[in-house]
Amino acid sequence: MAPARARGGIDLGGTKIQAVVVDERHTVLGQARSPTPTKGGPADVAAAMAAVMREAAAAAGLEPAALTHVGVGSPGTVDAAQRAVSSAKNLPGWAGSYPLAEQLGEALGTAVALGNDVQVATDAEAALGAGRGYRSMLGVYWGTGVGGGIVLDGRPWLGRGGAGEIGHVVVKVDGAQCPCGRRGCMEAYAGRNALEARARELHDKGEPTELFKIARKRGRERLTSGIWAAALERGDPLATKLVDRAVAMLGAGVASVDNVLDVEVIILGGGLGVRLGQAYADRIAAAMAPHLFFSDRPPPVRVAALGDLGGAVGASLLPPP
Amino acid sequence: MAPARARGGIDLGGTKIQAVVVDERHTVLGQARSPTPTKGGPADVAAAMAAVMREAAAAAGLEPAALTHVGVGSPGTVDAAQRAVSSAKNLPGWAGSYPLAEQLGEALGTAVALGNDVQVATDAEAALGAGRGYRSMLGVYWGTGVGGGIVLDGRPWLGRGGAGEIGHVVVKVDGAQCPCGRRGCMEAYAGRNALEARARELHDKGEPTELFKIARKRGRERLTSGIWAAALERGDPLATKLVDRAVAMLGAGVASVDNVLDVEVIILGGGLGVRLGQAYADRIAAAMAPHLFFSDRPPPVRVAALGDLGGAVGASLLPPP
Numbered sequence: 001m002a003p004a005r006a007r008g009g010i011d012l013g014g015t016k017i018q019a020v021v022v023d024e025r026h027t028v029l030g031q032a033r034s035p036t037p038t039k040g041g042p043a044d045v046a047a048a049m050a051a052v053m054r055e056a057a058a059a060a061g062l063e064p065a066a067l068t069h070v071g072v073g074s075p076g077t078v079d080a081a082q083r084a085v086s087s088a089k090n091l092p093g094w095a096g097s098y099p100l101a102e103q104l105g106e107a108l109g110t111a112v113a114l115g116n117d118v119q120v121a122t123d124a125e126a127a128l129g130a131g132r133g134y135r136s137m138l139g140v141y142w143g144t145g146v147g148g149g150i151v152l153d154g155r156p157w158l159g160r161g162g163a164g165e166i167g168h169v170v171v172k173v174d175g176a177q178c179p180c181g182r183r184g185c186m187e188a189y190a191g192r193n194a195l196e197a198r199a200r201e202l203h204d205k206g207e208p209t210e211l212f213k214i215a216r217k218r219g220r221e222r223l224t225s226g227i228w229a230a231a232l233e234r235g236d237p238l239a240t241k242l243v244d245r246a247v248a249m250l251g252a253g254v255a256s257v258d259n260v261l262d263v264e265v266i267i268l269g270g271g272l273g274v275r276l277g278q279a280y281a282d283r284i285a286a287a288m289a290p291h292l293f294f295s296d297r298p299p300p301v302r303v304a305a306l307g308d309l310g311g312a313v314g315a316s317l318l319p320p321p
Numbered sequence: 322m323a324p325a326r327a328r329g330g331i332d333l334g335g336t337k338i339q340a341v342v343v344d345e346r347h348t349v350l351g352q353a354r355s356p357t358p359t360k361g362g363p364a365d366v367a368a369a370m371a372a373v374m375r376e377a378a379a380a381a382g383l384e385p386a387a388l389t390h391v392g393v394g395s396p397g398t399v400d401a402a403q404r405a406v407s408s409a410k411n412l413p414g415w416a417g418s419y420p421l422a423e424q425l426g427e428a429l430g431t432a433v434a435l436g437n438d439v440q441v442a443t444d445a446e447a448a449l450g451a452g453r454g455y456r457s458m459l460g461v462y463w464g465t466g467v468g469g470g471i472v473l474d475g476r477p478w479l480g481r482g483g484a485g486e487i488g489h490v491v492v493k494v495d496g497a498q499c500p501c502g503r504r505g506c507m508e509a510y511a512g513r514n515a516l517e518a519r520a521r522e523l524h525d526k527g528e529p530t531e532l533f534k535i536a537r538k539r540g541r542e543r544l545t546s547g548i549w550a551a552a553l554e555r556g557d558p559l560a561t562k563l564v565d566r567a568v569a570m571l572g573a574g575v576a577s578v579d580n581v582l583d584v585e586v587i588i589l590g591g592g593l594g595v596r597l598g599q600a601y602a603d604r605i606a607a608a609m610a611p612h613l614f615f616s617d618r619p620p621p622v623r624v625a626a627l628g629d630l631g632g633a634v635g636a637s638l639l640p641p642p
Contacts, residue, residue, distance in 0.1 A: 136480065150581070152473065159457065160585065162583045163581065163582055163583035164583075166581055169580060170576070171493075173493050182611060184573075248494070252491040259490060260485065260578050262486075291489070293486040
């Protein structure tokens, strides 16, 4: 018999949509994933989300309508009150506002709650993962960009709805161009999009690297976290140089944020963070050391424990709307 | 007749000690100030604090022992539980820990509560000053160094006791040497100590400036906020150049912190901040603009309303120990 109080969670990413069905104790009963549509608009993305959620529910032996509700961790600006998502710039045709909660809710026959993707992943780590037992934490999501989630005194800190943009802490005034259009942001040195653009530029200028060869072999157009990890393992000089710089800049930027917040623990997540793992969490901790104001009691840097499912499980923690 | 529930507040600064006696409605009944001892040790500083507090109490027509308690805003590391202050590096002989609450309490015949100087000033602005009516704020104290105080959801955020060190946000990796010994901190470009060191260095190399001439005329050994303000008013080229750079770096650093916290208002205090006033608050707001992630809704930057007395009034808000 299906659990009476199962709920769904969807992590809406720029590359993939991950859905889970969990029981009250957060045990994953079913899951599914599919690539995020790269064409069309919000309605197409919502349809794909509904399909993935149905698949996860089927894997759990449930109809979506039997779920108490479905939580969604979304990029862009989430207006939880308006139940809409806007400015999701890494999703197709989603510059404006789209009533995602209503549309997805109708398609699934259950209520839908919206949250920020990074914040729900942080909340999941705080409640169930590497942040358990800590009252304050900073989640550092090192992936396509660099996102941040904040928990203070046991509760998420959202500011006026836009807190946690740690990727856009300026680590070098007048520094490198960031994908956001500004200059010198931590993400301009550490985000995977920025790393790929720089690798392409230097490779075109003649610097040797196997990054693009590995990508071709794997049939990938973009340099995924796995490709970076493979190149680093082989000692690829360009990959090593760029990731060394990313680690140095993450050290300066995350230490800066910790000088402001003074949290108990830092959790490293995101595609690159999870893939590169504790060895790189340790390297980031070492890179933070010279910049920490209270250098005699640095916060531990731990890898996110929920891995790839953290975002979807975190979304399932959102309260019903 | 003396108010039944008058309390005291002391702002312990590197240059001066400011004391106030206030009633329950925070009206200042008496005040006094004196230079901070530059020689001796913590016991000498505590004796000077007791003398200034007695003077403020006398101005209010009270004995110190009649005060419900006295709050102290202190630099260094405040251990409120141990009732001690350590590592107050801008005070004479105060590298170690000193039981300030007990010693000062005995001298005054009333209970003494300790708080961090920047945080109590921030709390005062939140409760009674420019931050009134806001639930979240960042206090930026631009003086000898650059300190920060944080109020989130109506309450001070202290982290593990060391939050708010915004002066040591790295704005330029491998940048200028900071008085703290690290490199590229916002304070390395904006703190008055750093500004003075740089002015001296460039003046010694032949750059013309009236800064030191004004200081001599005023009988000052150090470049006070008033001296900087006077030089800026005269269009002094070196003062203008250095303060322009300070404003640019404050813009980058404060915007970085706001990208993390997303507060409702930024309050500019500190010796330089209060002296240079709203015109410079506006310049800092303009310097923040290019670095703000949510650039369409920047937080207002307002000058601290309690001015020079903010620290002492804030200290008087500390609850009895």
